[in-house]
Amino acid sequence: xxxxxxxxxxxxxxxxxxxxxxxxxxxxxxxxxxxxxxxxxxxxxxxxxxxxxxxxxxxxxxxxxxxxxxxxxxxxxxxxxxxxxxxxxxxxxxxxxxxxxxxxxxxxxxxxxxxxxxxxxxxxxxxxx
Amino acid sequence: xxxxxxxxxxxxxxxxxxxxxxxxxxxxxxxxxxxxxxxxxxxxxxxxxxxxxxxxxxxxxxxxxxxxxxxxxxxxxxxxxxxxxxxxxxxxxxxxxxxxxxxxxxxxxxxxxxxxxxxxxxxxxxxxx
Amino acid sequence: xxxxxxxxxxxxxxxxxxxxxxxxxxxxxxxxxxxxxxxxxxxxxxxxxxxxxxxxxxxxxxxxxxxxxxxxxxxxxxxxxxxxxxxxxxxxxxxxxxxxxxxxxxxxxxxxxxxxxxxxxxxxxxxxx
Amino acid sequence: xxxxxxxxxxxxxxxxxxxxxxxxxxxxxxxxxxxxxxxxxxxxxxxxxxxxxxxxxxxxxxxxxxxxxxxxxxxxxxxxxxxxxxxxxxxxxxxxxxxxxxxxxxxxxxxxxxxxxxxxxxxxxxxxx
Numbered sequence: 418x419x420x421x422x423x424x425x426x427x428x429x430x431x432x433x434x435x436x437x438x439x440x441x442x443x444x445x446x447x448x449x450x451x452x453x454x455x456x457x458x459x460x461x462x463x464x465x466x467x468x469x470x471x472x473x474x475x476x477x478x479x480x481x482x483x484x485x486x487x488x489x490x491x492x493x494x495x496x497x498x499x500x501x502x503x504x505x506x507x508x509x510x511x512x513x514x515x516x517x518x519x520x521x522x523x524x525x526x527x528x529x530x531x532x533x534x535x536x537x538x539x540x541x542x543x544x545x546x
Numbered sequence: 547x548x549x550x551x552x553x554x555x556x557x558x559x560x561x562x563x564x565x566x567x568x569x570x571x572x573x574x575x576x577x578x579x580x581x582x583x584x585x586x587x588x589x590x591x592x593x594x595x596x597x598x599x600x601x602x603x604x605x606x607x608x609x610x611x612x613x614x615x616x617x618x619x620x621x622x623x624x625x626x627x628x629x630x631x632x633x634x635x636x637x638x639x640x641x642x643x644x645x646x647x648x649x650x651x652x653x654x655x656x657x658x659x660x661x662x663x664x665x666x667x668x669x670x671x672x673x674x675x
Numbered sequence: 676x677x678x679x680x681x682x683x684x685x686x687x688x689x690x691x692x693x694x695x696x697x698x699x700x701x702x703x704x705x706x707x708x709x710x711x712x713x714x715x716x717x718x719x720x721x722x723x724x725x726x727x728x729x730x731x732x733x734x735x736x737x738x739x740x741x742x743x744x745x746x747x748x749x750x751x752x753x754x755x756x757x758x759x760x761x762x763x764x765x766x767x768x769x770x771x772x773x774x775x776x777x778x779x780x781x782x783x784x785x786x787x788x789x790x791x792x793x794x795x796x797x798x799x800x801x802x803x804x
Numbered sequence: 805x806x807x808x809x810x811x812x813x814x815x816x817x818x819x820x821x822x823x824x825x826x827x828x829x830x831x832x833x834x835x836x837x838x839x840x841x842x843x844x845x846x847x848x849x850x851x852x853x854x855x856x857x858x859x860x861x862x863x864x865x866x867x868x869x870x871x872x873x874x875x876x877x878x879x880x881x882x883x884x885x886x887x888x889x890x891x892x893x894x895x896x897x898x899x900x901x902x903x904x905x906x907x908x909x910x911x912x913x914x915x916x917x918x919x920x921x922x923x924x925x926x927x928x929x930x931x932x933x
Contacts, residue, residue, distance in 0.1 A: 433651040435620070454819045472618055487857065488860075489821075491822070520819040525666070537666070537912070599716065599746060688907040691878070
């Protein structure tokens with residue numbers, strides 16, 4: 418692989434978002450959380466703007482994140498703080514825009530009950546990259 | 547992001563559908579359910595027509611839903627009522643048509659046993675949006 | 676929706692296949708299983724040829740299945756019999772060809788341990804439909 | 805199906821990677837693991853180069869793997885050894901390049917707690933195959 422080749426797209430959508438309000442097990446590993454995992458395979462830093470959509474109020478954002486060149490970053494939605502935290506137990510959706518092509522995957526660990534459950538899917542690539 | 551930009555497609559398919567008949571844990575959060583989560587990132591309301599396909603009888607629908615402009619909505623299949631509820635414990639599939647581009651993600655929480663299990667996938671975008 | 680419109684593609688791939696050899700819970704619902712769920716939204720029956728690929732021997736197939744017009748069918752890989760059953764506890768992959776456009780989704784319920792786990796993903800659409 | 809027809813793409817991305825550091829249950833079946841499952845439906849061997857990306861250091865690779873003609877292989881990330889093992893409990897991402905078209909699916913079995921959890925998704929096809 419040409420290590421500097423940036424793979425992926427610049428615009429991604431995760432339609433399902435929900436951070437469980439309860440957790441079981443040792444934090445932070447087993448804390449219920451929802452993540453968007455980003456790969457920036459190119460040789461320039463990727464600057465992300467994340468917008469959070471809700472059911473009953475206006476979108477909030479942008480949340481600004483950065484993924485350095487040739488790095489991956491696993492961001493937890495429950496750790497976003499600026500402009501405001503995402504409330505727990507509330508349906509949301511997210512749009513992730515990047516100035517460089519990246520690949521985004523969505524994962525949730527739900528530990529509301531004693532045993533954790535997992536889900537994951539590649540996000541929807543909405544743009545032509 | 548230009549907040550008024552509608553992302554996604556107008557036609558989505560979820561080939562796997564099954565609402566477990568049993569649940570464990572406090573309702574409604576831990577009730578076994580299956581959801582289709584929709585993001586409408588555009589500035590016009592999206593009107594959805596959902597058609598449910600079965601193994602041994604004709605399709606039922608349309609179920610009509612609406613997602614306001616710049617909102618997400620997480621619909622539970624088990625809460626659809628008109629024209630008729632989806633029977634529990636029965637395989638089905640769904641086609642979701644929208645008059646605006648949207649993104650659709652499919653999720654199930656299965657709490658038939660004491661600990662819940664989760665699955666999720668971006669639905670299949672069948673149309674060209 | 677024009678009810679007779681066939682949605683999807685004619686060629687699908689599921690690269691991950693594995694039927695757990697053990698189960699817990701009442702059969703058949705809680706038997707560990709792996710399924711391919713097919714929607715045929717069109718007005719002609721879809722005839723499927725399924726080929727199973729293994730790690731250490733030649734592919735086996737075709738397994739022939741049919742999905743009537745405007746129906747869904749949830750097929751369990753562990754119920755395929757002709758030309759031969761798929762062995763349990765063995766990695767495999769599958770290619771699903773249809774003479775009509777369909778949509779295919781892959782699901783596994785794993786009940787080897789006391790609580791079931793689930794996975795699902797839309798299969799990979801390999802053809803242009 | 806023309807059995808020699810190679811399906812899929814030559815470049816795949818899995819943005820989410822994490823091998824849980826703990827396991828419960830009998831090894832190797834219930835050992836926490838993360839796999840990339842590859843189908844090579846064509847009649848030539850597929851040679852894969854896997855590159856692993858990290859959050860805080862340079863990418864490592866290529867890891868070289870081969871999938872014989874008309875075979876599937878389920879590779880566990882935790883069994884990769886050359887040039888070096890992937891550390892447990894560490895976020896990573898992977899890029900999988902093949903000299904033949906293949907299909908790649910990502911799966912994790914997490915048995916950190918007493919009951920296992922599963923996730924799976926078709927990887928992101930970054931190239932045009």
